[in-house]
Amino acid sequence: MIGSVIAEPNTQRSMLEHAIAGDEVAFARIVAAHHNDMARIAYFVCGDLDMAEEAEQSAWAVAYRRLKDLRDPDRLRPWLMSVAANEARQIARSQRRRTVRELAVTDPTRPHDIDHAAMIDLADALGRLDPKDRAIVGLRFIGGFESAEIAREMGMTASGVRVRLHRLLERLRKDLGDD
Amino acid sequence: MTERRAMEAFETRFAGRVRAYTDTAIERRIDALAISRNAMSSQGATGWSQRRLGAGLLGRRIAGVRWALAFVAVVLIGVVGVAVLGRPSDSVIGPQPTPSPAASADGPIPEALRHSWQRPYAVTPGLDQWATGFLSVASGVMDFGPEPGAAASRSAIGAAGLDTLVVTATVETKGCAIGDIGAYRWSVEGQGTVMTLTGISADACAAREAALAGQWVRSDLPVPTGGEVTLPPGTYQTSAFDPFDKPGVPDQLSYTVPEGWKVKEDRPATFVLHHLPDASPSQPSTDTFMFVFAQPQMAADIAEGAVCGPFSDAPGVGRGVDDIVAAIMARPGVVSTPPAAVTIGGFEGQLLDLHLAPDWTKGCLAPEGPIVGLAILLGASETGPSVGIGPDSPLRLILLDLTDERTMAVAIFNVEPSQPSEFEKQVAEVMPVIESFEFHPPMP
Numbered sequence: 001m002i003g004s005v006i007a008e009p010n011t012q013r014s015m016l017e018h019a020i021a022g023d024e025v026a027f028a029r030i031v032a033a034h035h036n037d038m039a040r041i042a043y044f045v046c047g048d049l050d051m052a053e054e055a056e057q058s059a060w061a062v063a064y065r066r067l068k069d070l071r072d073p074d075r076l077r078p079w080l081m082s083v084a085a086n087e088a089r090q091i092a093r094s095q096r097r098r099t100v101r102e103l104a105v106t107d108p109t110r111p112h113d114i115d116h117a118a119m120i121d122l123a124d125a126l127g128r129l130d131p132k133d134r135a136i137v138g139l140r141f142i143g144g145f146e147s148a149e150i151a152r153e154m155g156m157t158a159s160g161v162r163v164r165l166h167r168l169l170e171r172l173r174k175d176l177g178d179d
Numbered sequence: 180m181t182e183r184r185a186m187e188a189f190e191t192r193f194a195g196r197v198r199a200y201t202d203t204a205i206e207r208r209i210d211a212l213a214i215s216r217n218a219m220s221s222q223g224a225t226g227w228s229q230r231r232l233g234a235g236l237l238g239r240r241i242a243g244v245r246w247a248l249a250f251v252a253v254v255l256i257g258v259v260g261v262a263v264l265g266r267p268s269d270s271v272i273g274p275q276p277t278p279s280p281a282a283s284a285d286g287p288i289p290e291a292l293r294h295s296w297q298r299p300y301a302v303t304p305g306l307d308q309w310a311t312g313f314l315s316v317a318s319g320v321m322d323f324g325p326e327p328g329a330a331a332s333r334s335a336i337g338a339a340g341l342d343t344l345v346v347t348a349t350v351e352t353k354g355c356a357i358g359d360i361g362a363y364r365w366s367v368e369g370q371g372t373v374m375t376l377t378g379i380s381a382d383a384c385a386a387r388e389a390a391l392a393g394q395w396v397r398s399d400l401p402v403p404t405g406g407e408v409t410l411p412p413g414t415y416q417t418s419a420f421d422p423f424d425k426p427g428v429p430d431q432l433s434y435t436v437p438e439g440w441k442v443k444e445d446r447p448a449t450f451v452l453h454h455l456p457d458a459s460p461s462q463p464s465t466d467t468f469m470f471v472f473a474q475p476q477m478a479a480d481i482a483e484g485a486v487c488g489p490f491s492d493a494p495g496v497g498r499g500v501d502d503i504v505a506a507i508m509a510r511p512g513v514v515s516t517p518p519a520a521v522t523i524g525g526f527e528g529q530l531l532d533l534h535l536a537p538d539w540t541k542g543c544l545a546p547e548g549p550i551v552g553l554a555i556l557l558g559a560s561e562t563g564p565s566v567g568i569g570p571d572s573p574l575r576l577i578l579l580d581l582t583d584e585r586t587m588a589v590a591i592f593n594v595e596p597s598q599p600s601e602f603e604k605q606v607a608e609v610m611p612v613i614e615s616f617e618f619h620p621p622m623p
Contacts, residue, residue, distance in 0.1 A: 018380070025345055025362050028215035029383055032358040035214075036205045043204035044197065052204055060214055061221035122200050141190075141197045173189050176196075 013073045020068050027064060034077060037143065038084040044138040045088035045131055047123055055088035062087065075152075081143045082153035085135035092131045118176075125175040133168050140165055211358045212337075212347050286338035291367045292316045296374055296395035297416065297430065314395055321346055323390055332387060342366065343379065346387070354386030361388060372397045372413030396433070408442045414615070415442075420450040422473040422587045425621040432471070432524075435615035448473050448559035454608060467593055467605040469612065470566055474498055475578075475588040477506045478554035478565055487543035490554045490565050498586050500578040503556070504529050507576070512539035512553050513568065521577060523589075524616040528579035535568045542569075556588055566590040573602050577613065581620075589613055 018026030038059060043052035063083050070079055126134055132154075139150045147161040154161070296314040315322045321336045321344075332355055334346040339362070348359040361382030366375045374395045382388035396414050416430040423431055426447060436452070444451040454467040476492035496506045504518050514536050518529040535552060542551040552569035555576070568574045575591040591609045593602060 014380070022219070024212065024215045024219055025360050026380075027219065028211040028347075028358075028360050031209070031214045031218075032211040032356075032360065032383065035209055035211065035358075039204040040198075040201035043201050049204065053207075057214065057217065060218040064215075064218040064221075118196060119200050122196050138197075141194050142201060169186065169190065169193070172193065173186070176193075178189050178192065 016067065016070070016073050016076065019064070027067075030076070030080075031060060034080050037077065037081050040142045041081045041135070041138045042084045042088040044126070044142060045085050045134045046092045047126060048092075051091045052088060055091045056084055058091070059084040059087040078139070078143060078145050078149050078153050081139060081145075082135075085138055089131040089135055092134075121176055125172050128175065129168065129171075133164070136161060136164060137168055137172070208357060210335075210347070212335075212345065212360060286340075288316060288318050288336060288338050288344070291371050292344075292365060292374065293318060294371075294397050295399040297398035313398070314391070320349075323387075332390070334387070344376070346382075346391075348384055348387070352386075355384035359384035359387070361391075363391060368413065372411055372415065398430075410436050410440045410442060412437050416619075417445055417450050419445050419447055420471065420473065421447040422471075422581055422585060422618070423620050424474070424585060428621040431619055431621065433615075433617045433619065434612055436612055440612070443468070444564075449564055451564070452612065454605070467591065467609055469609050470564060470588075470590040470592075472556060472558045472588040472590070474559045474586060475503065476557045476559070477503050478557050478567065480510075481541065481543045481554060483541060485543050487550055490557055492557055500529055500580045500586055503578055503586070503588075504531065507531060507533065507555060510553065510555075512536050512541065513555070521579075523577065523579055523613060524618045526579045526581055526587075526618065528577055531576045531578075532573065533568050533576060534573040535570055556590065566592055568592075571598070573599070575606050575609075581618070 015026045015029050019030055035056075038056045039052060042055040042059065043049065046052045046055060059080070063080055066083075070076065126137075129137070136150060136154065139145050139153065140147075143149075145153075147165065148158040150156070150165075151158040151161045156164075293316050296316065313322075313324055316336070319335060319337070321334045323332050332348065332352040333350045334348050336344050336346050339345050342364050344363045344365055346361050346363065348355045348357055351357050359382070361384060362379040363376040364379055365377075367373065368375070374397075376391050376393065376395070378388045378392045382391075394414075396416060398416070414433055414435040416433045418429045420432055421428070425431070432450065434452075439455050441453045441455065442451070443453040450471040450473075452469040452471075454469070476498060477496040478490045479493040481487075481490070493506060496502055507513055508515055508518075512535060514534050516532040518531055521528050521530045533555065539553070540551055541553075542549055544550075550569065552567050552572070554565050554567040555574060556567075557565045566574060566576075572593060577589040579587045579589070581587050591606055591613075593605060
C-alpha cells in the first residue's frame with residue numbers, strides 16, 4: 001500500500017472535519033453537494049443572476065470561516081442556505097434599485113413547462129417583498145424546511161415564522177392572482 | 180374548497196413555480212475546487228471589494244486574480260505546513276481528521292505522469308466492462324476510457340504537493356457528475372514504466388476510483404521495429420504479437436522484466452526478448468533469448484547436407500500441444516526430459532528440456548561450414564525465426580494450450596554453446612519473466 005491515508009467513509013461529518021482542517025478538496029465536495037441549493041436561494045432572494053453568483057461566492061467564504069462553529073453536521077444544509085440567503089439579502093439591499101426585476105432570458109427553442117409570463121409575475125411579486133421575507137419564503141419552498149428550522153437559522157421564533165409565512169403566502173397568492 | 184385546502188393547493192403550485200423560477204440559477208457549470216480555494220483564501224477579508232474578488236469563479240473571470248492566487252498560495256503553504264507537521268487545528272466537530280495531502284492542487288503535473296497509460300486487466304467496474312483501461316495524462320487534463328481516442332471520462336487535474344493528484348470531473352459520465360472530486364497519491368516505478376494511483380479518502384465518483392486506483396503501464400513507449408529496444412525494469416505489453424489470432428488487436432500479452440532486457444522482435448507470429456548479461460568481452464557470449472511463437476509448427480527433419488534454413492514444417496504433425504510434444508519426443512537425436520505440466524498466465528501446457536544426443540552428428544550446411552544440430556520449432560511463418568538444439572546448446576520449451584485452436588510456444592536458448600550450469604542459470608533468469616505472463620484475449 002503506497003497511500004498512507006486510508007480511505008474513509010464519505011460521510012458529511014468526515015467531509016466537514018477535513019474541510020475544517022483545511023482540506024480544500026473536502027470543502028469542494030461540500031460546495032458540489034450544496035451548490036444548487038445555495039444558487040437557488042441566492043437567486044430567489046436577489047432576483048438577479050449576477051448578484052446571486054456574487055452572493056453565493058461570498059456565502060461560501062463566510063461558510064468556510066464559520067464552519068468550525070457548526071456543532072451539528074445535520075444542520076449543514078439549512079445553515080448553508082441561510083448563509084446564502086443572508087448574503088443575498090445584503091447584496092440585494094445594497095443594490096436596491098436592481099433588485100428582483102431581472103428575469104433570465106430563456107431560450108425560445110427550449111421547451112418549458114411553466115409559462116414565461118408566470119415567471120415574470122412571480123419575479124414581480126417577489127420584488128415587492130422585503131429581502132428577509134424572500135429569504136423566509138425561499139427557505140420554506142426551496143429548502144423545504146419547517147418553521148422551527150427556519151426560525152433557528154433566521155434568529156426568529158417558530159411561531160413568528162409561522163405567522164409571517166402565512167401572511168407572506170396570502171400576499172403572494174393575491175399578487176399572483178391565485179386566490 | 181375550504182380556505183385551508185385552497186392555501187395548501189396554492190402552496191403546491193407555488194413550490195413548482197419557485198423551482199422553475201430558480202432553475203435558471205443552477206444552469207451554469209461551476210468549478211467546485213476553485214470555489215473552495217477562493218473561499219479558503221478569503222478568510223478574514225470583509226467588505227464589498229472582497230466579495231467582488233470571487234464573483235467570477237461561478238462563471239466568469241475576475242479582476243485581481245493574480246492577487247487572489249498569491250493569497251491562495253500563502254494560505255495553502257500554511258495548510259500544507261500544518262499537514263506535514265501534523266498540528267491539530269481548532270475544530271470543534273469530533274476528532275481531528277488525518278490531514279489530506281490534497282490541500283493544495285494547483286501545481287504542475289509532473290513530467291513523469293504526462294504519458295499514455297494502459298491497464299493490462301479488466302479493472303473498470305461501473306464504467307462499463309472494459310477489457311483494458313486507457314489513461315491519458317496531460318498538463319491539466321486526464322482522460323480515461325476503454326481505448327485510446329475513446330475517452331469515456333474527462334477530469335481536470337492538478338498536482339498537490341509532491342505525490343498527489345486532484346481530479347475534478349469535467350464531463351458527466353456513467354457514475355460521475357460534473358464537479359466530482361477525488362484525490363490520489365501517485366508513484367512511478369520501473370524507471371517510469373509503471374504508475375500506481377492510490378485513492379486518498381473516498382472519491383466523490385466511486386466509479387472513477389474503481390477505474391483509476393491501481394497500477395498503470397506506459398503505453399506510449401516506442402514499439403520495436405527492426406532494432407532492439409531496451410526495457411527499463413517494469414511491466415509491458417506486446418503490441419503486434421497475436422497469439423489469439425486477432426490481427427491488429429494490441430496488448431494480448433503482458434510481461435514483467437527486471438534490468439537487462441531488450442525487445443528484439445514484436446510481430447504477429449513471434450515475440451522475442453533478449454537478455455544481456457554482465458559479461459566481459461573476453462568471455463563467450465551468454466546472451467539469452469526468449470522466443471515466443473504464436474501457433475508454432477514442428478520443424479521438419481533437415482535433409483543430410485541441406486543448406487541451413489529456412490526450414491519447413493514437419494508434414495503430418497498437428498499444432499496442438501500434445502501433437503508437438505509427441506513429435507519432439509519421437510524425433511531421432513533429441514534427448515528430452517519427461518513432459519512436465521505447467522500453467523502460465525492461467526493456461527495449461529507442457530514443459531520440456533531438450534538437448535542433442537551426444538552421438539548425433541547430422542546438421543545443415545552454413546556458409547561458415549557444417550553445423551551439427553536439429554531444428555525443433557518454427558513460428559507460424561516459414562520465413563520467420565526457428566529454434567533448435569546443438570552440441571552444448573540446449574533448449575527449454577514450454578508449449579501452452581491457449582484455446583481449442585491456438586497453441587503458443589516459449590523457448591529459452593543461448594546463441595552460443597554453454598555449459599549446462601550456465602544454461603541453468605540463464606533459465607533461472609528467464610523463468611520469472613515467463614511466469615509473469617498475463618494474457619488478455621481480445622473480446623469476441
